[in-house]
Amino acid sequence: MVPYNPDKSLRIRLDSKEVVFRRIHRDGQKQVLQGDITFYTQSPTTIKSVKVILQGVRKVSWLTDTLQPQYVHQKETILLQEQKLHVYVKNAAQASRAEPGLYTWPFAFTLSGELPESVNWLPADTYICYTLTAEVATGMFSKAITTTENLRLIKSPSYWVDDLYFAPEVTEHSTQRARSKTADAIHLVSFLSNQIRDLTFPSLSLLVSLPQPHLPLTAGALPIAFAMTAAPSRPPRIPAITCTLIQTIQLVVTKASLPYRTTKHERHIASTTLRRCDVDALLRQHGPPQPQADGDATTSFEAALPLPLPPYGLAQSVDEEAVKVRYRVRVAAEVGPGAEDSEAGGVCEKVVHLFPKLFAPFRAPGAGVEGVGAREGGGRESDDGRGACSCGSSTVSLPLYGEHVFDALYSGDLGLAEEDMMEFSDAG
Known part of the structure; x- marks a missing residue:
């Protein structure tokens, strides 16, 4: 000025x-x-x-x-x-x-x-x-x-490369090992490079994996990987797998350098549900199950949790003294009805939480351009989360990202600078 x-x-x-x-x-x-x-x-x-x-x-x-x-x-x-x-x-x-x-x-x-x-x-x-x-x-x-x-x-993400665990809940279980399989067991296992949770049912085991720390939101979706292990003689029946991204904003007022008052606001950002037909299609797409030494078979597939794009993009994760912005992914899996996990034909549901740290690209103010999905036509949001976003009676085209939050212009598949990627690939 x-x-x-x-x-x-x-x-x-x-x-x-x-x-x-x-x-x-x-x-x-x-x-x-x-x-x-x-x-x-x-x-x-x-x-x-x-x-x-x-x-x-x-x-x-x-x-x-x-x-x-x-x-x-x-x-x-x-x-x-x-x-x-x-x-x-x-x-x-x-x-x-x-x-x-x-x-x-x-x-x-x-x-x-x-x-x-x-x-x-x-x-x-x-x-x-x-x-x-x-x-x-x-x-x-x-x-x-x-x-x-x-x-x-x-x-930059390389600054946080040593703090791969963002939420206290993750650190608390970081050294816990998988227990033996029981009917009520939910295994909480954390690895250095990925966050992994194991939902264990009597007839199958569902391993949920999330990259950690999560790289900038380049694709407009949060990738969540699943590995399902079950006996070939007892094919699993999964009515639904629901993934929900939740944002928590906490503000703190201090007095004499100590926390004095605080407020915490939680809101749902995005959600996606894989129905039984979706799970079956993903299983067929990824080929036949891989046999294991114990006779079970493992099938891997991936789900994408669509994220809002600018101007409704996410805030970057923050962990400062008085301002905290955190995210967690709630994964709920249902087994049944008719599976052995369910009594009287009911549905057995189990839930785990994963804690990504998000580095969100920012768009420079006034740099509105037509969005990727908007170019494909139509004012309604597509099934994969891309396209225009309808807000009330008006439709707003989602622009591309402009200026990247780090130190380079962001467009398409452009990644981070080499120093920002340091030790991410071999962090484990």
Whole structure:
């Protein structure tokens, strides 16, 4: 933002407005933000001082859901650095007035990876934002000239490569091993590179797998893999497998550096159900079952959980001190009716939860383009979750992603930078 002045202008020029933290910054290396302040004047001007201020602000707010609703909010400064680039000192052989022309002062700030990343997509006036302000004081009776630039601090997936378990529930069961098969057993097994859960019924075992950490949402769907093991003499009957993505947003207000008040809001993002005909079609598509040493046969198949696309895209997972955005996938499998698992012909249902950490690409504001599904025609959402989204009586075309949240333009099959993929493939 450039301040309006008839004969003076002040600008901040930065190498980049996006500061990306990667694995090396998690290990202690600092990130450097550098640029320069440019001041142009068309008339002789007294320059008393020039300074640049880097500030980070975190604000959380919500309206309580009580009989008498109350507005709860807290705003605090999480970063404040100031550099004086020029100070006029009387009797120090300095000219009292600067001649018309262009003046430049370079600056550099050192940033730690411990800073929370920018958050500007949450509702209810909750955000974490960083700004850089330049100020030129031109005299005792003149108003200082200021200009401000917004910054965005981003933590790439490689920064989180050591924190593969995002939710406490996953860490709690991370060392638990599969128990022997019993009628009521639900095995909770966690591996380093994938999250795996085992739904065990008397007649079959259903292994559910989810990539962890989950890469950016490039395909508009969350892939969930299944491996079904059953005796060939007792073919399984699965009426339905339902996968639901749930988002939890938690905001915290502190007092004396300790949690004081909190609110937690949970909402369903997307859901998909594989009916018996869908499961049978997937089983036929993936070929005959693979025989195991114990005589059982294993068949693998995959389901895609469609996700909303911009402008209704997901917020990125956040795990900061006062702002937390988390996701979990609820997988419910039904066996029966008529299977041996069911008493009196009923349906036996078991549920497991998986906890992905989502890195969502963001679209630059105003960069609306026709969506992938919208080009295929029709204003109704297709079965695979692509296409236009109907909202009430109006239909909104879903645009493609524009600017990627990390450090490169995102389109089609373009992946992450090489350093962002580090150790993902061999994390286990």
